[in-house]
Amino acid sequence: GVIYPKINSLGKFARVELGKIFGDKVIITGQGSLFMTHFTKDGITKIENSADAAKCDTMLLQKYHFKMISHDGIFFLPGKLGAISNAHNKDDIKKMITASENFLQDKN
Template sequence: KYSRKDRAYIGGGTFSANPMTMMAGAATLDTLKNTPSVYSKIKNLGENASKNIVKAFDGKVICTGKDSLFMMHFVPSDITHITNAQEASKCNTKLLHKFHFEMITKDGIFFLPGKLGAFSNAHSKSDVNAIVSAAQRFSESN
Protein backbone atom coordinates (compact mmCIF):
# COMPACT_ATOMS: atom_id res chain seq x y z
CA LYS A 1 0.00 0.00 0.00
CA TYR A 2 1.29 3.46 -0.92
CA SER A 3 1.01 6.50 1.26
CA ARG A 4 -1.09 9.34 0.00
CA LYS A 5 2.09 11.35 -0.62
CA ASP A 6 3.60 8.59 -2.80
CA ARG A 7 0.57 7.96 -4.98
CA ALA A 8 0.60 9.33 -8.50
CA TYR A 9 -2.34 11.21 -9.90
CA ILE A 10 -3.00 10.70 -13.56
CA GLY A 11 -5.11 13.52 -14.94
CA GLY A 12 -6.90 12.96 -18.15
CA GLY A 13 -9.43 14.34 -20.51
CA THR A 14 -10.85 13.71 -23.92
CA PHE A 15 -7.74 14.88 -25.75
CA SER A 16 -5.05 14.46 -23.09
CA ALA A 17 -1.75 13.09 -24.33
CA ASN A 18 -3.14 12.46 -27.79
CA PRO A 19 -0.39 13.19 -30.33
CA MET A 20 -2.86 13.90 -33.15
CA THR A 21 -4.70 16.58 -31.19
CA MET A 22 -1.41 18.02 -29.95
CA MET A 23 -0.33 18.45 -33.59
CA ALA A 24 -3.70 19.94 -34.53
CA GLY A 25 -3.46 22.38 -31.62
CA ALA A 26 0.07 23.41 -32.61
CA ALA A 27 -1.03 23.90 -36.24
CA THR A 28 -3.97 26.03 -35.08
CA LEU A 29 -1.70 28.23 -32.98
CA ASP A 30 0.67 28.64 -35.95
CA THR A 31 -2.23 29.61 -38.21
CA LEU A 32 -3.49 32.18 -35.71
CA LYS A 33 -0.01 33.61 -35.29
CA ASN A 34 0.58 33.86 -39.04
CA THR A 35 -2.93 35.01 -40.01
CA PRO A 36 -4.02 37.74 -37.58
CA SER A 37 -6.97 38.66 -39.83
CA VAL A 38 -8.73 35.54 -38.51
CA TYR A 39 -9.59 37.41 -35.31
CA SER A 40 -11.38 40.29 -37.05
CA LYS A 41 -13.18 37.84 -39.35
CA ILE A 42 -14.62 35.73 -36.52
CA LYS A 43 -15.39 38.83 -34.45
CA ASN A 44 -17.44 40.25 -37.34
CA LEU A 45 -19.26 36.94 -37.84
CA GLY A 46 -20.20 36.76 -34.16
CA GLU A 47 -21.29 40.37 -33.89
CA ASN A 48 -23.32 40.15 -37.11
CA ALA A 49 -25.01 36.95 -35.95
CA SER A 50 -25.87 38.37 -32.52
CA LYS A 51 -27.30 41.59 -33.94
CA ASN A 52 -29.43 39.84 -36.56
CA ILE A 53 -30.64 37.07 -34.24
CA VAL A 54 -31.93 39.75 -31.85
CA LYS A 55 -33.70 41.43 -34.80
CA ALA A 56 -35.20 38.14 -35.98
CA PHE A 57 -36.73 37.52 -32.56
CA ASP A 58 -38.02 41.09 -32.27
CA GLY A 59 -36.88 41.69 -28.70
CA LYS A 60 -37.74 38.24 -27.34
CA VAL A 61 -34.07 37.23 -27.38
CA ILE A 62 -31.00 38.93 -25.99
CA CYS A 63 -27.57 37.79 -27.13
CA THR A 64 -24.67 37.98 -24.73
CA GLY A 65 -21.04 37.17 -25.41
CA LYS A 66 -18.00 38.70 -27.00
CA ASP A 67 -16.71 38.71 -30.52
CA SER A 68 -17.07 35.21 -32.01
CA LEU A 69 -18.86 33.77 -28.95
CA PHE A 70 -22.56 34.35 -28.38
CA MET A 71 -25.30 33.03 -26.13
CA MET A 72 -28.99 33.45 -26.88
CA HIS A 73 -31.40 34.13 -24.02
CA PHE A 74 -35.17 33.93 -24.49
CA VAL A 75 -36.15 36.67 -22.07
CA PRO A 76 -39.37 37.40 -20.21
CA SER A 77 -40.86 40.81 -20.98
CA ASP A 78 -39.47 42.41 -17.80
CA ILE A 79 -35.81 41.73 -18.72
CA THR A 80 -34.19 44.18 -21.13
CA HIS A 81 -30.55 43.26 -20.62
CA ILE A 82 -28.48 40.50 -19.05
CA THR A 83 -25.42 41.33 -17.01
CA ASN A 84 -25.27 38.48 -14.51
CA ALA A 85 -26.20 34.87 -13.83
CA GLN A 86 -29.28 35.80 -11.81
CA GLU A 87 -30.79 37.63 -14.80
CA ALA A 88 -29.81 34.78 -17.13
CA SER A 89 -31.48 32.25 -14.82
CA LYS A 90 -34.85 33.94 -15.43
CA CYS A 91 -34.71 33.17 -19.16
CA ASN A 92 -36.69 30.43 -20.90
CA THR A 93 -34.15 27.63 -21.33
CA LYS A 94 -36.82 25.20 -22.54
CA LEU A 95 -37.51 27.46 -25.51
CA LEU A 96 -33.76 27.81 -26.16
CA HIS A 97 -33.40 24.01 -26.18
CA LYS A 98 -36.38 23.74 -28.53
CA PHE A 99 -34.80 26.28 -30.89
CA HIS A 100 -31.45 24.50 -30.84
CA PHE A 101 -33.04 21.09 -31.49
CA GLU A 102 -35.10 22.54 -34.35
CA MET A 103 -31.98 24.09 -35.87
CA ILE A 104 -30.41 20.64 -35.81
CA THR A 105 -33.41 18.80 -37.26
CA LYS A 106 -34.89 21.40 -39.61
CA ASP A 107 -31.92 23.52 -40.62
CA GLY A 108 -28.92 21.20 -40.35
CA ILE A 109 -27.20 23.62 -37.95
CA PHE A 110 -25.60 22.00 -34.93
CA PHE A 111 -25.76 23.73 -31.58
CA LEU A 112 -25.08 21.92 -28.36
CA PRO A 113 -28.57 22.51 -26.98
CA GLY A 114 -28.66 25.23 -24.38
CA LYS A 115 -25.06 26.25 -24.91
CA LEU A 116 -23.30 29.14 -26.60
CA GLY A 117 -22.45 29.51 -30.25
CA ALA A 118 -18.92 30.01 -31.52
CA PHE A 119 -17.60 31.01 -34.91
CA SER A 120 -14.30 29.79 -36.29
CA ASN A 121 -12.25 30.57 -39.36
CA ALA A 122 -14.08 27.77 -41.19
CA HIS A 123 -17.34 29.73 -40.99
CA SER A 124 -18.54 32.39 -43.40
CA LYS A 125 -21.31 34.94 -43.87
CA SER A 126 -23.49 32.18 -45.32
CA ASP A 127 -23.34 30.40 -41.94
CA VAL A 128 -24.50 33.59 -40.21
CA ASN A 129 -27.30 33.93 -42.76
CA ALA A 130 -28.38 30.32 -42.15
CA ILE A 131 -28.59 30.87 -38.38
CA VAL A 132 -30.52 34.12 -38.85
CA SER A 133 -32.93 32.41 -41.27
CA ALA A 134 -33.45 29.63 -38.72
CA ALA A 135 -34.14 32.27 -36.07
CA GLN A 136 -36.70 33.97 -38.33
CA ARG A 137 -38.42 30.65 -39.08
CA PHE A 138 -38.54 29.70 -35.40
CA SER A 139 -39.72 33.16 -34.34
CA GLU A 140 -42.61 33.05 -36.79
CA SER A 141 -43.73 29.58 -35.69
CA ASN A 142 -43.42 29.99 -31.90
Protein backbone atom coordinates in the same frame (compact mmCIF):
# COMPACT_ATOMS: atom_id res chain seq x y z
CA GLY B 1 -3.59 37.80 -38.15
CA VAL B 2 -6.75 37.55 -40.15
CA ILE B 3 -8.65 34.88 -38.23
CA TYR B 4 -9.74 36.83 -35.15
CA PRO B 5 -10.95 39.88 -37.08
CA LYS B 6 -12.92 37.55 -39.39
CA ILE B 7 -14.62 35.49 -36.67
CA ASN B 8 -15.23 38.51 -34.44
CA SER B 9 -16.89 40.31 -37.35
CA LEU B 10 -19.11 37.28 -37.99
CA GLY B 11 -20.00 37.19 -34.29
CA LYS B 12 -21.03 40.84 -34.36
CA PHE B 13 -23.06 40.23 -37.53
CA ALA B 14 -24.83 37.29 -35.85
CA ARG B 15 -25.64 39.30 -32.72
CA VAL B 16 -26.96 42.29 -34.67
CA GLU B 17 -29.08 40.22 -37.07
CA LEU B 18 -30.50 37.98 -34.33
CA GLY B 19 -31.40 41.13 -32.40
CA LYS B 20 -33.28 42.46 -35.43
CA ILE B 21 -35.24 39.23 -35.87
CA PHE B 22 -36.23 38.61 -32.27
CA GLY B 23 -36.56 42.20 -31.09
CA ASP B 24 -37.67 42.41 -27.47
CA LYS B 25 -38.43 38.68 -27.29
CA VAL B 26 -34.75 37.98 -26.60
CA ILE B 27 -31.60 39.54 -25.27
CA ILE B 28 -28.52 38.74 -27.33
CA THR B 29 -25.25 38.67 -25.43
CA GLY B 30 -21.71 37.82 -26.41
CA GLN B 31 -18.40 39.21 -27.42
CA GLY B 32 -16.09 38.58 -30.33
CA SER B 33 -17.03 35.33 -32.04
CA LEU B 34 -19.37 34.21 -29.23
CA PHE B 35 -23.10 34.85 -28.94
CA MET B 36 -26.02 33.71 -26.82
CA THR B 37 -29.74 34.07 -27.35
CA HIS B 38 -31.66 34.58 -24.09
CA PHE B 39 -35.43 34.20 -24.46
CA THR B 40 -36.85 36.68 -21.98
CA LYS B 41 -39.67 36.11 -19.52
CA ASP B 42 -40.90 37.54 -16.24
CA GLY B 43 -39.96 41.12 -17.11
CA ILE B 44 -36.26 40.47 -17.66
CA THR B 45 -34.78 43.44 -19.51
CA LYS B 46 -31.04 42.87 -19.20
CA ILE B 47 -28.53 40.10 -18.66
CA GLU B 48 -25.67 41.10 -16.41
CA ASN B 49 -24.71 37.77 -14.87
CA SER B 50 -25.47 34.06 -14.80
CA ALA B 51 -28.32 34.56 -12.31
CA ASP B 52 -30.07 36.85 -14.82
CA ALA B 53 -29.48 34.31 -17.60
CA ALA B 54 -30.92 31.52 -15.46
CA LYS B 55 -34.21 33.46 -15.17
CA CYS B 56 -34.72 33.33 -18.94
CA ASP B 57 -36.83 30.74 -20.75
CA THR B 58 -34.25 27.96 -21.04
CA MET B 59 -36.82 25.45 -22.31
CA LEU B 60 -37.58 27.69 -25.28
CA LEU B 61 -33.84 28.10 -25.90
CA GLN B 62 -33.48 24.31 -26.01
CA LYS B 63 -36.43 24.02 -28.43
CA TYR B 64 -34.77 26.67 -30.62
CA HIS B 65 -31.47 24.82 -30.64
CA PHE B 66 -33.08 21.38 -31.18
CA LYS B 67 -35.05 22.72 -34.14
CA MET B 68 -31.90 24.11 -35.72
CA ILE B 69 -30.13 20.78 -35.17
CA SER B 70 -32.97 18.56 -36.41
CA HIS B 71 -34.42 20.68 -39.23
CA ASP B 72 -31.71 23.07 -40.35
CA GLY B 73 -28.45 21.15 -39.92
CA ILE B 74 -27.03 23.81 -37.60
CA PHE B 75 -25.34 22.40 -34.52
CA PHE B 76 -25.60 23.98 -31.09
CA LEU B 77 -25.05 22.33 -27.76
CA PRO B 78 -28.67 22.79 -26.63
CA GLY B 79 -28.91 25.62 -24.16
CA LYS B 80 -25.33 26.76 -24.73
CA LEU B 81 -23.75 29.69 -26.52
CA GLY B 82 -22.87 29.88 -30.19
CA ALA B 83 -19.21 29.91 -31.14
CA ILE B 84 -18.01 30.91 -34.59
CA SER B 85 -14.79 29.42 -35.92
CA ASN B 86 -12.59 30.07 -38.92
CA ALA B 87 -14.49 27.30 -40.76
CA HIS B 88 -17.60 29.51 -40.80
CA ASN B 89 -18.43 32.20 -43.31
CA LYS B 90 -21.14 34.81 -43.77
CA ASP B 91 -23.36 32.33 -45.62
CA ASP B 92 -23.32 30.07 -42.55
CA ILE B 93 -24.47 32.97 -40.38
CA LYS B 94 -27.17 33.90 -42.90
CA LYS B 95 -28.40 30.28 -42.81
CA MET B 96 -28.67 30.53 -39.02
CA ILE B 97 -30.53 33.85 -39.35
CA THR B 98 -33.04 32.29 -41.77
CA ALA B 99 -33.49 29.30 -39.45
CA SER B 100 -34.10 31.73 -36.58
CA GLU B 101 -36.72 33.61 -38.60
CA ASN B 102 -38.45 30.30 -39.36
CA PHE B 103 -38.37 29.31 -35.69
CA LEU B 104 -39.98 32.59 -34.70
CA GLN B 105 -42.71 32.21 -37.35
CA ASP B 106 -43.40 28.61 -36.29
CA LYS B 107 -43.55 29.67 -32.64
CA ASN B 108 -46.17 32.39 -33.28
